[in-house]
Amino acid sequence: MRNWMTALFLCLFTINGMAQQPGTISGTVLDSVTHKPLTLVNVALQSAAGTKLKTTVTTEKGQFALQVATQSPGSQLAVSYVGYDSKLISLPASASALGEILLAPVADQLSGVTVTARPPLVKQEIDRLTYDVQSDPQSKGQSAMDMLRRVPLLTVDGDDNIQLQGSGNYRIFINGKPSALVTNNPKDVLRSMSASIIQKIEVITTPPAKYDSEGLAGIINIITTKKTAExxxxxxxxxxxxxxxxxxxxxxxxxxxxxxxxxxxxxxxxxxxxxxxxxxxxxxxxxxxxxxxxxxxxxxxxxxxxxxxxxxxxxxxxxxxxxxxxxxxxxxxxxxxxxxxxxxxxxxxxxxxxxxxxxxxxxxxxxxxxxxxxxxxxxxxxxxxxxxxxxxxxxxxxxxxxxxxxxxxxxxxxxxxxxxxxxxxxxxxxxxxxxxxxxxxxxxxxxxxxxxxxxxxxxxxxxxxxxxxxxxxxxxxxxxxxxxxxxxxxxxxxxxxxxxxxxxxxxxxxxxxxxxxxxxxxxxxxxxxxxxxxxxxxxxxxxxxxxxxxxxxxxxxxxxxxxxxxxxxxxxxxxxxxxxxxxxxxxxxxxxxxxxxxxxxxxxxxxxxxxxxxxxxxxxxxxxxxxxxxxxxxxxxxxxxxxxxxxxxxxxxxxxxxxxxxxxxxxxxxxxxxxxxxxxxxxxxxxxxxxxxxxxxxxxxxxxxxxxxxxxxxxxxxxxxxxxxxxxxxxxxxxxxxxxxxxxxxxxxxxxxxxxxxxxxxxxxxxxxxxxxxxxxGLSSGLKKNRRGINNDDAAGGN
CATH class of the missing domain: 2.40.170.20 (TonB-dependent receptor, beta-barrel domain)
Known part of the structure; x- marks a missing residue:
């Protein structure tokens, strides 16, 4: 094991390649029939292997802009909207303005699985279900506990006891990490936390191996809002x-x-x-x-x-x-x-x-x-x-x-x-x-x-x-x-x-x-x-x-x-x-x-x-x-x-x-x-x-x-x-x-x-x-974050 790890880390630091210069990918998404701009269209920059690198949504005028520090060869832009055919655009070697992007209003097949009406509310992925709190029209003025009552697979009783798929044993994360905020006292913390600071709630029922094995029923991950550009x-x-x-x-x-x-x-x-x-x-x-x-x-x-x-x-x-x-x-x-x-x-x-x-x-x-x-x-x-x-x-x-x-x-x-x-x-x-x-x-x-x-x-x-x-x-x-x-x-x-x-x-x-x-x-x-x-x-x-x-x-x-x-x-x-x-x-x-x-x-x-x-x-x-x-x-x-x-x-x-x-x-x-x-x-x-x-x-x-x-x-x-x-x-x-x-x-x-x-x-x-x-x-795009981090979901908190 020790020799294998040594070889692995030596490989990591000896691999070289070429990186592109930073820039902006921009464009305008329109209805192909009416040529009217489409609002809240999902736009994602992804690698040649299909991994999402950065995402945003279009403005009321159908416009979007993605600030990119690097752009790997073969990168693509995925554009998707409920009720329209999705589009996958191969990008040039350097970031550029793409002009008008037309989406056809006939949904035969969606490249992503979005389980919701417009705008997206619930999304099903391979191992989790995501509830978009900011897209819920009743989120304003509510607490985090109020929103948990609305999330599929979750149950909150009259005394604010939470269950996931009928089980009282699970883990609660804040932004993908276990937190002392909710480990020992989830009720009071979630009652006091405003839903206005929550972007979405993930219910992870079959966590992959990178997560600790704790939590009999799975993981509840509360993701707070993080939006800004320059x-x-x-x-x-x-x-x-x-x-x-x-x-x-x-x-x-x-x-x-x-x-x-x-x-x-x-x-x-x-x-x-x-x-x-x-x-x-x-x-x-x-x-x-x-x-x-x-x-x-x-x-x-x-x-x-x-x-x-x-x-x-x-x-x-x-x-x-x-x-x-x-x-x-x-x-x-x-x-x-x-x-x-x-x-x-x-x-x-x-x-x-x-x-x-x-x-x-x-x-x-x-x-x-x-x-x-x-x-x-x-x-x-x-x-x-x-x-x-x-x-x-x-x-x-x-x-x-x-x-x-x-x-x-x-x-x-x-x-x-x-x-x-x-x-x-x-x-x-x-x-x-x-x-x-x-x-x-x-x-x-x-x-x-x-x-x-x-x-x-x-x-x-x-x-x-x-x-x-x-x-x-x-x-x-x-x-x-x-x-x-x-x-x-x-x-x-x-x-x-x-x-x-x-x-x-x-x-x-x-x-x-x-x-x-x-x-x-x-x-x-x-x-x-x-x-x-x-x-x-x-x-x-x-x-x-x-x-x-x-x-x-x-x-x-x-x-x-x-x-x-x-x-x-x-x-x-x-x-x-x-x-x-x-x-x-x-x-x-x-x-x-x-x-x-x-x-x-x-x-x-x-x-x-x-x-x-x-x-x-x-x-x-x-x-x-x-x-x-x-x-x-x-x-x-x-x-x-x-x-x-x-x-x-x-x-x-x-x-x-x-x-x-x-x-x-x-x-x-x-x-x-x-x-x-x-x-x-x-x-x-x-x-x-x-x-x-x-x-x-x-x-x-x-x-x-x-x-x-x-x-x-x-x-x-x-x-x-x-x-x-x-x-x-x-x-x-x-x-x-x-x-x-x-x-x-x-x-x-x-x-x-x-x-x-x-x-x-x-x-x-x-x-x-x-x-x-x-x-x-008035600016909004993604704040750059580590794509991996600590998730201690291995200790029961008495939830």
Missing amino acids: GYNGTVSLRQNIPFGPNININGTYKKDKFGLSMYGGTGISPITTTGQDNLRETFGASPSTLFQTGTSGRNNKFVYAGGELSYEIDSLQLLTASGNYFQGRIEQFFDRMSTNKDVSGAVLQSYRLSSEGYYRNKGIDVGLNYQLGFKHRKDQLLTTSYRYSYSLNEQAADIRITDVFKFTQPNNTQRNDANFNEHTIQVDYVHPLNKITMEAGAKAILRTMNSDATGQIYSSTANGYINDPTRANQFRYSQDVYSIYNSYQAKLTKWTFQGGVRAELTRIAADFTSTATRLNLEYTNLVPTVSVMRLLEEGRTLTFGITNRLMRPGITMLNPFVDRSNPQIISGGNPDLRPVISHLFELGYNKVYKSGSLNTKLSYMYTNNNIESVTRILADTLSQTTFDNVGQSRIARINVAGNFTINPKWSVNFNTGIFYVWVRGVYNGKFFSNHGPRTNTFANATYKPNSIWQFGASGGYNRRYVNLQGGSNDYWYTSFSATCNLKKWSFSAIANNPFMTHYSFTMFTATEDFHQSNTSHMIYRNFNLSVSYKFG
């Missing part, structure tokens, strides 16, 4: 949500000569909102009893986030980029709850009132550096070296007071947990095109440390104050090193595209349970193959097929042994003995592009052994504990249908529905559990645009309940109505979410032969968004 542009957005408060978001880009900058940021304040909570547990057996808890909880939230990317073109073959992301949020929270435990006759066995005040604070930081080297004889040949550092901090504290006591002996107490995560990643990637075949290979090392320190105090009447309680203390140290190599190949033929590869990963784990003086050392190797195939048929039809294995390594959220005792009778904590999980995924897709839109259908089947499940058991008549364990054997069969159609120039519709059946079984605490049933998630939207200024939309969705090992949830539905006014650089929007229902009750339940437990949150459901955006600058 000069600058940007957008400032103000939003007021009633009752959740205001926030401000800004994004902008700047480019001068060889230097480029893209950045975004936002901040907001959420005032205190109060909701209701109910917990019910019926315990069976020799001494049956019923525990009922009811009360209110409240929280406010302050957050700030920012991200940016710098690029510097050292010369036509060398590119240096740096990136950074930052998020910090603090939630003040309180609750007041009355607990009553009764026997079968209705007599009170125990009762008390519990009130708590506390906070939750989280912080995430990512910084990265990438160096990309190209080669003169072939633009697609690349060598990239990358480094990334990630850090996250999570603090949780609560002051718990107990009053109105009847036969309840627990004293007032406090609890605190400080958890942090550090990660260093070093990666080398090499891409080598061979005619119609592209080979990729690379190596990577990820070095992680995770720490958790939990402490607790109880009130002592003897000491007349709080004293440390050793039974509430826990120290946990955890390190995880992952070393991997991969090799993959992609072959693009006239109507076939093949992609296949294999990834080998070595994982070393060392855990130190300081409080119990217990150590754990573990080492294992995983070999992960991936195969994807795409077949272009006639009349805009496409077939895709994929098969892969995926891996789940439990993250600190699941491993952390800290026991949350904020509810003395329903406690929860992690399990440091969790082991990795491997899933097997098969999928088959069919896509059809029409003159007025498109239809996408996908069949998939995933099965998993020793799956990590959330499980609950009774410790005493009045106490239950929820944790995680490797006890599940699950299967999910799914069909997903998504469509986008333009009815006429003023009306358009899009829909997404997933119907799947879930089987799950396993043994926990010496007892066998089995559950199965159908699930659905359906979304539909209609848009009316009477003119170029006004736009109106209506949408709704329905999600059927979860199916878990020991229980599930109730169903969930939502509606939304919007109006948008666009005036040159100004945009105004008003959105009413769930206007017909003030509150919604979301219930998760557990049912066994020993007990039945349900936890219900009565959430604020009706809310209104008022937003205004201002765009400054």
Whole structure:
């Protein structure tokens, strides 16, 4: 292996060739019949092998301009538009003005597979589905979480829990990289992030071998906007949500000569909102009893986030980029709850009132550096070296007071947990095109440390104050090193595209349970193959097929042994003995592009052994504990249908529905559990645009309940109505979410032969968004970026 790598790198630095001088490729795209300009036509510069190098879209006058630093021999320009025949133009040796390009308005076959109406909304590729957020007319004034509800293959329930193809295990990326912003706290980050800074969302269901194997169901990649040429542009957005408060978001880009900058940021304040909570547990057996808890909880939230990317073109073959992301949020929270435990006759066995005040604070930081080297004889040949550092901090504290006591002996107490995560990643990637075949290979090392320190105090009447309680203390140290190599190949033929590869990963784990003086050392190797195939048929039809294995390594959220005792009778904590999980995924897709839109259908089947499940058991008549364990054997069969159609120039519709059946079984605490049933998630939207200024939309969705090992949830539905006014650089929007229902009750339940437990949150459901955006600058084309970089999708974030 060492001799092979040495020879490889010697070859990389001894290959020579000729590079063309920088210049501009420009032209005007017109309808071949009417000779009217076509707006938002996709224009892509690609190599002789068919690899896209740079893309743009035409202006209202049908014009486009691509700034190119180098132009390889045999380069081509691909011009495509829904409802028109695509065109492939061979380019001269140097960049030049191409003049008028005529597209015929008869779509017999499309060279690209665009699953949407005009402008593009959903695109199907060989291994992923892409949702264009900026093309969604209802994206203005919405959050990132709102947009995830509209993406095919994704489900978001009433408590903002996200599932990908029916699974809660996946990875979320920001701009192709894992981020501390969303690793441990995806809900609050995505709720606060404005959709105005998001360009598109990718759902990668069969990730190629260059990606880490983590994420049983796949990867969700959120790509932020990066648009500029020589000069600058940007957008400032103000939003007021009633009752959740205001926030401000800004994004902008700047480019001068060889230097480029893209950045975004936002901040907001959420005032205190109060909701209701109910917990019910019926315990069976020799001494049956019923525990009922009811009360209110409240929280406010302050957050700030920012991200940016710098690029510097050292010369036509060398590119240096740096990136950074930052998020910090603090939630003040309180609750007041009355607990009553009764026997079968209705007599009170125990009762008390519990009130708590506390906070939750989280912080995430990512910084990265990438160096990309190209080669003169072939633009697609690349060598990239990358480094990334990630850090996250999570603090949780609560002051718990107990009053109105009847036969309840627990004293007032406090609890605190400080958890942090550090990660260093070093990666080398090499891409080598061979005619119609592209080979990729690379190596990577990820070095992680995770720490958790939990402490607790109880009130002592003897000491007349709080004293440390050793039974509430826990120290946990955890390190995880992952070393991997991969090799993959992609072959693009006239109507076939093949992609296949294999990834080998070595994982070393060392855990130190300081409080119990217990150590754990573990080492294992995983070999992960991936195969994807795409077949272009006639009349805009496409077939895709994929098969892969995926891996789940439990993250600190699941491993952390800290026991949350904020509810003395329903406690929860992690399990440091969790082991990795491997899933097997098969999928088959069919896509059809029409003159007025498109239809996408996908069949998939995933099965998993020793799956990590959330499980609950009774410790005493009045106490239950929820944790995680490797006890599940699950299967999910799914069909997903998504469509986008333009009815006429003023009306358009899009829909997404997933119907799947879930089987799950396993043994926990010496007892066998089995559950199965159908699930659905359906979304539909209609848009009316009477003119170029006004736009109106209506949408709704329905999600059927979860199916878990020991229980599930109730169903969930939502509606939304919007109006948008666009005036040159100004945009105004008003959105009413769930206007017909003030509150919604979301219930998760557990049912066994020993007990039945349900936890219900009565959430604020009706809310209104008022937003205004201002765009400054007027230039748009692509900011040059590294084409390879670090993607640590190998560690579960508890999503």
